[in-house]
Amino acid sequence: MSLVVFEHYGEIDAPVGTTVLAAAQRLHAPEGYACGGVCACSTCHVHVVEGAELLSEVGDDENDILDKAFDVRASSRLGCQARLEREGRVVVAITRESLEAYENEHAEARGRYTRRQVS
Numbered sequence: 001m002s003l004v005v006f007e008h009y010g011e012i013d014a015p016v017g018t019t020v021l022a023a024a025q026r027l028h029a030p031e032g033y034a035c036g037g038v039c040a041c042s043t044c045h046v047h048v049v050e051g052a053e054l055l056s057e058v059g060d061d062e063n064d065i066l067d068k069a070f071d072v073r074a075s076s077r078l079g080c081q082a083r084l085e086r087e088g089r090v091v092v093a094i095t096r097e098s099l100e101a102y103e104n105e106h107a108e109a110r111g112r113y114t115r116r117q118v119s
């Protein structure tokens with residue numbers, strides 16, 4: 001079992017094989033997923049703060065999508081493609097791009113997360 005920590009939104013235990021996006025959804029953390037998790041948008045974009053070595057490798061498709069994302073860093077991953085491969089602790093920050101996408105898809109959440117995000 002691994003622990004996935006979403007900065008500002010809490011943490012959840014997740015078995016190896018779980019994607020970061022699936023962990024976010026179980027926790028009800030506000031990570032976007034406009035394409036439904038098929039590597040066709042960048043709305044699930046996160047920055048991996050800790051534990052990147054526990055996640056699956058970045059694939060060519062993921063890199064292609066990240067090329068079109070905002071605020072891309074060396075730590076950037078798509079939550080729907082980053083899968084837990086080893087047990088341990090992973091810490092991620094949901095990007096502003098992803099928070100905005102989540103709010104766009106969830107009218108009741110509009111402005112709730114992007115307004116309070118500090119980084």
Ligand code: FES
Pocket residue numbers: 032033034035036037038039040041042043044065078079080081
């Ligand atoms: S949800 Fe669209 S690329 Fe991850």
